[in-house]
Amino acid sequence: MAMRARAMAAAQTGLALFTFSLIFMQPQIQFHGFKIIAADGLFLITFAIWLLALALGGARLRWHPFFWLLLLYFAAMANSAIFSPDVRTSMIKLLGTLYLLSLPVMVLSLVENEDDLRRLMRTWLGATALLALMALASLVLFAWRPDHPLLDIALFGFGSLPEGPYPRLRLSFENANMLCHYLSIGLLLALASRQAGWLPAASFRILLLAILVTALFTLSPGLGGLIFCGGLWAALLLRQSGSRWTKGPAAVGIAGGLAFLLAAMIAPQVHDTAPFLIHVPFADVGIAPSGRIMTWLGALDTLRADPLHGGGLGLGATSTLYHAPTRMQVLTDAHNIFLNVGAETGLPGLVAILLMAAWLAKVAMPSSLEAFGPVRAGLGIAVLGAFIYQGLTGSFEDARHLWVLIGLFLAADAIVRNKRAR
Structure with a gap:
């Protein structure tokens, strides 16, 4: 009984430490193009303790719709x-x-x-x-x-x-x-x-x-x-x-x-990379789309190219030049x-x-x-x-x-x- 409680308390402490550490996104380690931060190591420890707490009955796996x-x-x-x-x-x-x-x-x-x-x-x-x-x-x-x-x-x-x-x-x-x-x-x-x-x-x-x-x-x-x-x-x-x-x-x-x-x-x-300009009525002013608009359009092009599978998980949504x-x-x-x-x-x-x-x-x-x-x-x-x-x-x-x-x-x-x- 005491071991169950200790495992649960340890898992909760690990979760708290993990949550606190999430603000430290720097420094980062690059692994096959993906970024690993200190919190990820804390997660592995906390996850292992949580599994132990589940096995001992100190924690329970609760379902949610x-x-x-x-x-x-x-x-x-x-x-x-x-x-x-x-x-x-x-x-x-x-x-x-x-x-x-x-x-x-x-x-x-x-x-x-x-x-x-x-x-x-x-x-x-x-x-x-x-x-x-x-x-x-x-x-x-x-x-x-x-x-x-x-x-x-x-x-x-x-x-x-x-x-x-x-x-x-x-x-x-x-x-x-x-x-x-x-x-x-x-x-x-x-x-x-x-x-x-x-x-x-x-x-x-x-x-x-x-x-x-x-x-x-x-x-x-x-x-x-x-x-x-x-x-x-x-x-x-x-x-x-x-x-x-x-x-x-x-x-x-x-x-x-x-x-x-x-x-x-x-x-x-x-900017010279704008694919179009929006002309303001009754004024000699042109408005260029932001980099966000351009990446949105680029992402839609990637989606249209392969609607069933996309461009590939983790491979980037677009490749848009923006000045x-x-x-x-x-x-x-x-x-x-x-x-x-x-x-x-x-x-x-x-x-x-x-x-x-x-x-x-x-x-x-x-x-x-x-x-x-x-x-x-x-x-x-x-x-x-x-x-x-x-x-x-x-x-x-x-x-x-x-x-x-x-x-x-x-x-x-x-x-x-x-x-x-x-």
């Missing part, structure tokens, strides 16, 4: 890997996909009650607070010594943005967009934790300000996700208070999200989670990920805080923002923290359902 969609998604990945032009590379990526899809299964198994959920969310927020400290140190260092070697790690390139004397943060993440993606989730976890009484008011205010400031310096289209999710959360709070103005914050969130989405589609200046303001780029990522999966794996993968998005859109959005509780509601909105909204402008299907978030949402949903059943 969403797992059917995970199986469908994995089958689509396997179909693409088998018929890939480079089977070896695709099979390695398939193992990576299996790793990612095991994360929500493991999280659901190890998060059995509210105490487990609270501890893991606090771990996530602790990692977010550490990011905020890194951001503060980086901004101070940029103001003091903008040429300091440490800033080569903390700062990201300008991408499609005009070059200038301003910092764009990535911190310990691979790029600024991934950092913003993580922070948008942290924002909702902080809001939900405060509403549930899991986070003191003073700590919440400091963390909220730190998240917003850090996210602002990512200069990412993902900032629209913070506005989108923040608007939905504010609408829920107003509904709980009995206010009649609940549609206002939701409308602001949706409008803000659409504005950032539109901005991501337009290049800051006309950014600072340099010529070759873009191989679709910058869209749905098109990226569709281009690499064909229609089977596209259908699978769209079904996942449809299920999440239907189930994750809470109707009220009273009915679902603040934690489940906050996690649901975080999933909508991170998977669906931000998935429109970024390929985050390989983001480990996204799959941990989905597992947290499934665990919170199961806890709420169990309470209702009693």
Whole structure:
């Protein structure tokens, strides 16, 4: 009996350490074109301990209907890997996909009650607070010594943005967009934790300000996700208070999200790699499509070339030349989670990920805080923002923290359902 409990506790501790370590995407090790980070080693240890806990009966494997969609998604990945032009590379990526899809299964198994959920969310927020400290140190260092070697790690390139004397943060993440993606989730976890009484008011205010400031310096289209999710959360709070103005914050969130989405589609200046120009009526102005639009079109071409299997799992969605303001780029990522999966794996993968998005859109959005509780509601909105909204402008299907978030949402949903059943 004691061994079962110790194995379960060890697995939960391993999961917490793994979750915390996900913010360290640098340094990376390249393996057959794929990137391995420190968290991957922690996962292998945690996974082994979890299997031991399952064998001893300390943990139990819990089924969730969403797992059917995970199986469908994995089958689509396997179909693409088998018929890939480079089977070896695709099979390695398939193992990576299996790793990612095991994360929500493991999280659901190890998060059995509210105490487990609270501890893991606090771990996530602790990692977010550490990011905020890194951001503060980086901004101070940029103001003091903008040429300091440490800033080569903390700062990201300008991408499609005009070059200038301003910092764009990535911190310990691979790029600024991934950092913003993580922070948008942290924002909702902080809001939900405060509403549930899991986070003191003073700590919440400091963390909220730190998240917003850090996210602002990512200069990412993902900032629209913070506005989108923040608007939905504010609408829920107003509904709980009995206010009649609940549609206002939701409308602001949706409008803000659409504005950032539109901005991501337009290049800051006309470039010689633009396949077309949009002429503004009654003005002698031409608007060039952004690199994202061009990769979307390239991904659709890849999908059309082989609708059944795609271009090959892990082989890139496109190869698009884009003349950014600072340099010529070759873009191989679709910058869209749905098109990226569709281009690499064909229609089977596209259908699978769209079904996942449809299920999440239907189930994750809470109707009220009273009915679902603040934690489940906050996690649901975080999933909508991170998977669906931000998935429109970024390929985050390989983001480990996204799959941990989905597992947290499934665990919170199961806890709420169990309470209702009693």
